[in-house]
Amino acid sequence: MGLNIREIEIFRAVMDAGSISRAAVALNVAQPAVSKYVAQLERRLALKLFERYGNRIAPTAEARALFTQIQRVFSGLGQLERFMQDMAQLRRGHVTVASLPLLSLTVMPQVVAAFTQDRPDVSIALQTRSSTRIAEWVSARQIDFGVGIYASTHSGVSFEPLVDLELFCALPPGHELESKEEIGVHDLAGQDVIALSNHDQSQIALDVLLDQHQVMPRRRIEVFWTSVALELAMRGAGLAFVDRLTAGRVPGGVERLRRFRPRLSLQIGLFWPDHWEPRPIAIALAEAIRIELGTQLDTR
Known part of the structure; x- marks a missing residue:
């Protein structure tokens, strides 16, 4: 059974609009075309998706179940689109990062200088705090991520070891x-x-x-x-x-x-907020920190 995206789009529009005519207006297509695609989808699935009462329709239980799955797919596509937009913006945007003092004086200046030099449209806010405060900020999503010292008492953050x-x-x-x-x-x-x-x-x-x-x-x-x-x-x-x-x-x-x-x-490692997808620009900066930290340790 091949997937017909147009059928899915029209079915979704009908469910959202609540009627064939309103879906046709929303899609800017003729009403017979909407009816045709709905009937086509019903034949493809061998299921009745709508009960018809004159000019009115009512979705069946099967239609509601299908609509739930379609909404999940479209939600995922929306997240994918936002991720792709972020990837396209790897060379622009703003990142807020907090670092413990010893890295703010050693690794971070080189990283921030090189990162912004290569990306003229990127701005970075670098804060220097204790690891405990950094973990609190990350957990509250006040910053994109932090670089600090691991402690088991830190909650609401995921720790990614560096060194x-x-x-x-x-x-x-x-x-x-x-x-x-x-x-x-x-x-x-x-x-x-x-x-x-x-x-x-x-x-x-x-x-x-x-x-x-x-x-x-x-x-x-x-x-x-x-x-x-x-x-x-x-x-x-x-x-x-x-x-x-x-x-x-x-x-x-x-x-x-x-x-x-x-x-x-x-x-020492990276602090990321739990249950929160980091932006690609923040991931790129974190990778630059990892590389520079390794380079400086290798030369000392």
């Missing part, structure tokens, strides 16, 4: 632990440690580790940005826990890093 980013211990110049290639958790006892106040998982993971081993460092300074923590460490203010991306931005920063054991890391 497991190792944290290193940054030592001040001339520090007593400078000769060690690796810093152990017990080495932190009594040391000045610069804490992070942005409520991300890096500080939480360190706190859990210190509690497990009953190690008590001194916490005299608290900052929001890992880059600020590194700058303070390099000025002798204490030990800091930073990643290689952050250290690579500061002259001499990588040389101050020591591996820390047990290993601490951040699972």
Whole structure:
């Protein structure tokens, strides 16, 4: 049984209009043509779709069931059309993305600059927040997507992993632990440690580790940005826990890093709103972030 799209369109119009004559007006065709296509569809299906009462018609149960399925198909076609329009607009539009601080200072500037340079009609709003706030914004669909650190407490978002980013211990110049290639958790006892106040998982993971081993460092300074923590460490203010991306931005920063054991890391990824199809322009920007993040990690 071949599908005749014109028959489907006319049947749908009749169901919407409630009569043959009104469907003919809506379609701007002659009334006999509408009747012909309806009768043709009935013969094709070997079903009676309408009861006829003089000039009036009433849909049968079979017609209502068929109409329900057709509406679903047309709804899907509408979504497909919108998706194709979005694809055609990959070079224009606006994207709002939020990033945790360490990526806003390292990966995101390169991504945003290159992305907008290649797409003159695209605008981007880049927000910098903690991962907890980013997850809240994504869940509320206040932004297209976010880049942050995974936490099981985040609800209303889907997490797409990008990288497991190792944290290193940054030592001040001339520090007593400078000769060690690796810093152990017990080495932190009594040391000045610069804490992070942005409520991300890096500080939480360190706190859990210190509690497990009953190690008590001194916490005299608290900052929001890992880059600020590194700058303070390099000025002798204490030990800091930073990643290689952050250290690579500061002259001499990588040389101050020591591996820390047990290993601490951040699972960084993309936050997408649950049950919400992302726009193609947002997907394209997310892919650019993935590529740039991998490139920067490979070169550090």
